[in-house]
Amino acid sequence: MSKFQPIEFYKNKKNEYSLLPFRFEPLSEVNYAVTNLVGEHLIIPRETLEDFVKHKLDSSSPHYINLRAKHFLVDDKTQIAKELLSIKLKTKYRVLSEFTGLHIFVVSLRCEHSCPYCQVSRQSDDKIKFDMSTDIADKSIDLALRSPSKNIKIEFQGGEPLLNFPLIKYIVNAAKSKQKEKNLSFVIATNLALITEEILLFCKQHGILISTSLDGPKDIHNLNRPRPGGNSYEKAVEGIQMVRAHLGIDAVSALMTTTKNSLGRVKEIIDEYLKFSFTGIFLRPLSPYGFALKTKTYSAYDANKWHDFYLEGLEYIIDLNKTGVKFREYYTSTILTKIFTSQEPGYVDLMSPSGIGIGAIVYNYDGLVYASDESRMLAEMGDTSFELGNVLTNSYEDIFLNPKLLDPIEESFAFSVPMCNDCAFETYCGADPVFHHAIYKDFVGRKPESEFCNRNMKIFKYLIERMDSEPYIKRLFMSWAQSNA
């Protein structure tokens, strides 16, 4: 019928287009990943990429239509891409304007555990020396509440924070009475060995959540986490049940520390998490701060081992989901959130600009302020590069405008760092100046040699190829990208 025009009539007339900013990275001989500033991605064959950059791509090819729909090009047909890109970019960086949301209070350095990978805790009864004072607590609360962020989360850490429970109570009450118009939330990071009914009642009253450690099956856990009696695992398991009985099933989350003992046993570790009805696990990279920095044995060997560990775990979790067991891996989820949405998940290691200080900050028991948890571990080992000041003597401005914070954030900003600025995965990646400083003695490091870069690059490529290989996995990954809880 002549009343209707054919689709050709609506296509762009000239085969001319302009490229929008994008980056690419080979995945294989044949295929390339292309990404843009807001994380939209496509996999295209090398010839297509070549045609595309040479402005030779035919506007009727499906690749052209995909590239246009995902804002890699604009032509005379549509100009809306810039509008959409700017909205998404704004969303992505919005967290920056909110500034520091997570405030870590080290209420005591003392601990009844003696985990070898922990650099900071002390087995001591000397409360005066290793517990935070109310004076320091007061000053720290004032600093925390100065943050422009509407949502302030206070996390109690240690050592074992429950060894100084009276101060936790003091801080919760004081913060609540001092705050105006903030949404306060609290978390206690504890090994649960010392949890009591009384503590849980207080938690219930104030909506305090619990974060604990579970390193896997009993033998791994107890090997990783020695304590008098050798019953860290039993205590943790008992504690988890107790917390759930009082506060509800989701009030307790668990964190796993990957050590050499864990490598090769990822399925057992995951099964352990399933056994206790956790809905996901965070397969954390090996921490370099423990054995590595001291012994200088943190080698490519360990990095590769971890990579195998992670992949085996991830594949196992994918299979679990296929059989109907809903479970996710949180490191992957964090990356997927960046791949599939414009939200910033706010995981400090994978943020650029780095989240140190401006995403999370540490108020140490002795009044010193650190840019991150890793920063205070470095300080314990004698490197005070990220020590930002003292709550007793320094102002908010002194601390947050300290060049010791601003310089690493600025210098490590991946968008302007050699190699990262060309990297297709920069929007998914992070800056991690503390890590790079610790290992390579500058905030950036040389990325081809950086274990951080190698590890993440491998994961990005793996995830992108993996979801391209199977629609089920793409859907699963899309669902993991949502509200990373």
Next chain:
Amino acid sequence: MLKLHGSAISHDATLMQRGLFIVTKKSELPRTIKSKYALLLDNYLNYEEGYGAYISFSEVKISNIKNYFYLPKEMDYLGEGDIIRIEPSGRINSLFRINSSHNTILLTEQCNHYCLMCSQPPKNIDDSWLMDDAMALLDLIPRETRNIGFSGGEPTLYGDHFIDLINKTKLILPNTTVDVLSNGRAFSDSIFTSKFAAINHFDCVLGIPIYSDDPARHDYVVQSKGAFDETILGILNLKKYQQKVEIRIVIHKQTIDRLVQTCEFIASNLLFVDHVALMGLEMMGFTRANLDQLWIDPFEYKDILSEAVDVLTCYGINTSVYNHQLCVINDDVLPNYKKSISDWKNEYVDQCDSCLKKSECGGFFSSSKMYRYSDHIKAII
């Protein structure tokens, strides 16, 4: 199927112009409001003077009765509280049915799109009287009404009059939710959008179609160059002003290939929309003329539909599947399946008689039943 329009078999119209009347059987209404009503005569017994009009479905003979319309049997669904339009010619339209949960009021047949599957083919004639009637209708609709819809054509072609209409709806029906079917292009003008937003209606949803993430394809389906960009810009503006938007996708041969990508596009760029409706094709208007280009058996695309729903729901977007039959969709779509073909009457085919799911199934448009439906309709037993 109910007949919404009809002509009186005989009438005695002294009406000088068309009028809107509320149907009633009550013959003792106060004198001051009688003229708004059309008295439905059972027989001459409930005849009373002074009503705006009189109607019946079997002939009633009363001398000196003014504005009496003897209506065809097909319209005998009309009952207490329904609102009709009567034209001096004897033409009757049912405008508002009190027992329907979705009354839609046609505002114009003019449109700046010319969609391949338009069920209400656009006419380029001055029909602004439809707007006048809609304004008048608002005065008659009961305040308890839960929802009304406005459709076209393209309602926003009225510009400021459209704003006036929504504003009047808000003032006069303060508890009624409103649905507007629009192509959204008018909202690419921020000034227009700001005026619309300034009405501050508590629940007015704009149902706006996006047929593809490929602008050329969208423009082709709606037969208008530049439609895609303007519609997207319109949605962005509406959301800037925090207005409610529902995206509507009609599934057919021209939209199915990129349906999943289109849903991904919505999830990634328009995540903030309030609802996405995935709709089966209705065999009305232009659809029949373009059937070759449009028809695809829902059974053939059921996996794509599942994938599309999966993408949207996984992003937390409120999603509904309309105008589909249960036997041609996958089970994973069920949570989003809506049993709504029409408020009037759901139609079924012979296979449905033995189907256990008939009561949950939306069945067919009568147009589909008559014209074209899936070859894979099969009773679920």
